[in-house]
Amino acid sequence: MKATLEVINKMQADGVIGKYAIGGAVGATFYLEPAATVDVDIFAILPVAASAILVSLAPIYEYLRARGCAEKEEHIVIGGWPVQFLPPSNDLERDAVENAVRTTIGDTPAWIMQPEYLVAIALRTGRIKDYTRIVQFLERGSVDRSRLLALLEKHDLLLKWGLFEQRYLEGHHG
């Protein structure tokens, strides 16, 4: 993955992408125990003209194809890892990228989403594996609850959080 991130950092330096943050399972691994995954989710802000209506991933793919990277379904393989580039599709994802924290893999810099954002995005995505990850975050005490709740309120996710809590975090007692 070090090689993958070296390419992504170079893309950023070359202006193909703006700020980025690793999300998904690899992002969660920064805070939790390692989990099996076969791809890397990169949320990246794309430099687009103010007049542009649609965001295009074409510049990313052209840049990477020119460097020998192959496409594989919705991924492009960089340094042996299938990578999915995800332009932020809402304010939550945009904030998550803007507030990402810097870390390193070996000596290669990388940007990771903060845990509260990973939980909020997982809640919004709402698959079983996302809910499982949220439970792991809570069990490990890896999120600041008050910060998480503020984030959920800001992004209109409190109702969904309530349903999640009811279903996954509360028992039935007589």
Next chain:
Amino acid sequence: MGKQEMRKRLTDLSFTEKVKLVERLRDRSLALAASGVEMAFDYPGDDGDRTLAWFRERLRSLGTCLSTGHPEAALALVYSGIDVFGWLAAAPGVDFGTGETYKNWCNKYLINRIQSVEGLVLTGDDLWAARCAFLHTSTPISQLSSNGGAHELWYQYQSKAGVNFLLNTSLPPLGLDIERLSLAFREGGIAFIQDLNSDQHARAVADSRAQHFLRWAAPVATQTRPNVVE
């Protein structure tokens, strides 16, 4: 090293070390995929519709427990079975089994089929309190019975009695025969399924919920494609 400690140690690794582990996990998954061996589940199919198949299996398990001298295991099957039926019977939009769904099912299908050993009528609250107490703590003591909202239930099974030696309740305890309770559960379950069969709407709701029941299948390795690395 315990599982929790292992998880903590893994969590505390540096990101670089974690990524190395993730890469090893990925390599193993890819190697398995490249071998052409895939896991499939051999599921023999349902014994009737899902609700009926589940009920038959529950009764078979219950019969095994009762005939081999395991009254507490039988009790767990009955109490959790009522939970399941209560959820299946709940109105559309009720996503989970609750105290209300449990008591509603008891009131409709069970309490007219069972009495206490003393010959007294049991209530939905008595059975809900007993269920929570038993399933959570393997005792007769629940919050509800402790504050006087329900009778504490003691149990008898064949020649033995399960009693709470440290009684401290405001309502007198009642006795419950586990074999009679099991029979009442069987009869109540049959009546419930008959009701479902005569109410297409309720049947559809129950069936859609029953699709989420666990299906017990045997994992089998299958060679699905040639062993070629592309």
